[in-house]
Amino acid sequence: MKTKLFAKISVLAFLSAAGSAYAGLTPDSYNMLNGNTGSYNYWDEIYSGAGCVTCDNAALTGGRGDLTDGIIATDNWNITEAPSGNGPYVGWTLDPTITFHWNSPVNISSATFYFDDADGYGGVSAPASVTVDGINFPIADPIGSSPFSFVANGLSFTGNDLVVTIQRNNSWVFLSEVEFNAAPIPEPETYAMLLAGLGLLGFVARRRQQNV
Numbered sequence: 384m385k386t387k388l389f390a391k392i393s394v395l396a397f398l399s400a401a402g403s404a405y406a407g408l409t410p411d412s413y414n415m416l417n418g419n420t421g422s423y424n425y426w427d428e429i430y431s432g433a434g435c436v437t438c439d440n441a442a443l444t445g446g447r448g449d450l451t452d453g454i455i456a457t458d459n460w461n462i463t464e465a466p467s468g469n470g471p472y473v474g475w476t477l478d479p480t481i482t483f484h485w486n487s488p489v490n491i492s493s494a495t496f497y498f499d500d501a502d503g504y505g506g507v508s509a510p511a512s513v514t515v516d517g518i519n520f521p522i523a524d525p526i527g528s529s530p531f532s533f534v535a536n537g538l539s540f541t542g543n544d545l546v547v548t549i550q551r552n553n554s555w556v557f558l559s560e561v562e563f564n565a566a567p568i569p570e571p572e573t574y575a576m577l578l579a580g581l582g583l584l585g586f587v588a589r590r591r592q593q594n595v
């Protein structure tokens with residue numbers, strides 16, 4: 384009976400240690416210049432931090448908005464932005480630099496960007512490239528004009544602030560969401576729990592051998 388109890392405890396300790404190693408993919412905040420006005424307003428109008436959310440190219444700091452709200456645009460800019468004038472995209476007539484911030488350090492292996500394509504309609508095209516943590520990723524213009532996702536793979540970023548710059552291919556670039564594959568650096572107590580779990584497994588194994 385005791386052996387079974389120890390086995391259960393050790394498995395629970397092991398699972399809880401492993402479970403805490405992956406969490407928190409969404410940044411705690413991002414800093415950037417607000418989008419621009421064209422036919423409609425391509426601002427980050429729901430941004431929660433400091434800065435003017437209804438001003439072209441205003442410095443936005445310490446908050447989150449359109450880029451991390453989980454809403455991914457499924458139509459071209461002219462369709463999805465038209466009804467309200469304030470839609471899911473942020474659109475720029477400059478090459479935006481966005482600094483994503485996490486309160487605790489993270490390990491990031493990939494980032495996914497959701498862009499509009501539009502094949503040049505209204506001066507909106509897929510961007511030429513995106514630079515993530517100093518690595519430049521060229522982006523091929525997808526066949527057709529539908530919004531698309533681009534995955535920047537092979538990142539080995541560790542830290543709190545990840546810098547992204549998007550290089551335009553046309554007058555405008557439109558972005559509706561950015562996602563990260565990220566794992567926080569395990570904290571000391573995570574290692575302690577892992578070691579405790581392994582120790583209990585070893586203890587149980589020895590007890591079983593003795594019982595046999």
Ligand SMILES: [Ca+2]
Nearest residue numbers: 449454559560
């Ligand atoms: Ca979004």
Ligand SMILES: [Ca+2]
Nearest residue numbers: 426470471472
């Ligand atoms: Ca918007």
Ligand SMILES: [Ca+2]
Nearest residue numbers: 500524525527
């Ligand atoms: Ca295209």
